[in-house]
Amino acid sequence: MATEVIMPVLGLTMESGKIVEWIKQEGDPVTEGEILFTVETDKSVMEVEAKASGTLVKVLNSPGDEVPIQQVIGYIGEAGEAVTDTAATSGKGTPAEAAVPSPPESVTAAPAGSDRPTGRIKCSPAARSYAKDLDIAIEEVTGTGPGGRIVKADIKAFA
Structure with a gap:
């Protein structure tokens, strides 16, 4: 079962975040605690770490996309694992594991x-x-x- 990567809540007033860069690309191995992507809020740019180990099997949003908080933006699972992006297209997904920001x-x-x-x-x-x-x-x-x-x-x- 793939673990959902979600847009984290990085501030009390944050409603969405802009993906600046995916450090890991689809198919790359990911270790828990590694930097996955950077996100820009209205106040800062933060790096977001993986909360699970595996392979980044699906990326749903590209750099420059503005994504609402708690929305699924990717999946970490086993190499070759098929995932559906229904959680991302239906609005807010229920994340199995939330990504957490690393200190700037x-x-x-x-x-x-x-x-x-x-x-x-x-x-x-x-x-x-x-x-x-x-x-x-x-x-x-x-x-x-x-x-x-x-x-x-x-x-x-x-x-």
Whole structure:
């Protein structure tokens, strides 16, 4: 049975969110806690994590789509699993597992002499926490995740 990915409620007054980017694409393996997509509200842009592990078997909305809160926007299940999008077309679905937002990433400048461009460093919340526990500066770690994102395995390899 596939787990529904829903548009989360990210604020008290939020009625809908705009999908900015799908970090994971249809057919990609997904681990619980990994960043699935980014969503823009009237106040901020947040990354949303997966609440289940499996394969992203269906994406129902594209980047740029404005989606009401609690609506199903995708499914995580077994590779090749067939899903129906009836919950998405009927308005609000009843989510089996709700996606939760991750804390916003901080903006950090790269040290002088680094080949990394200045600005925001893409790092998963789990990797950021693990690096902090090990007293490792994430600016020194090279990311191997999607789009050069630093993942927990990168911190383990660096340590």
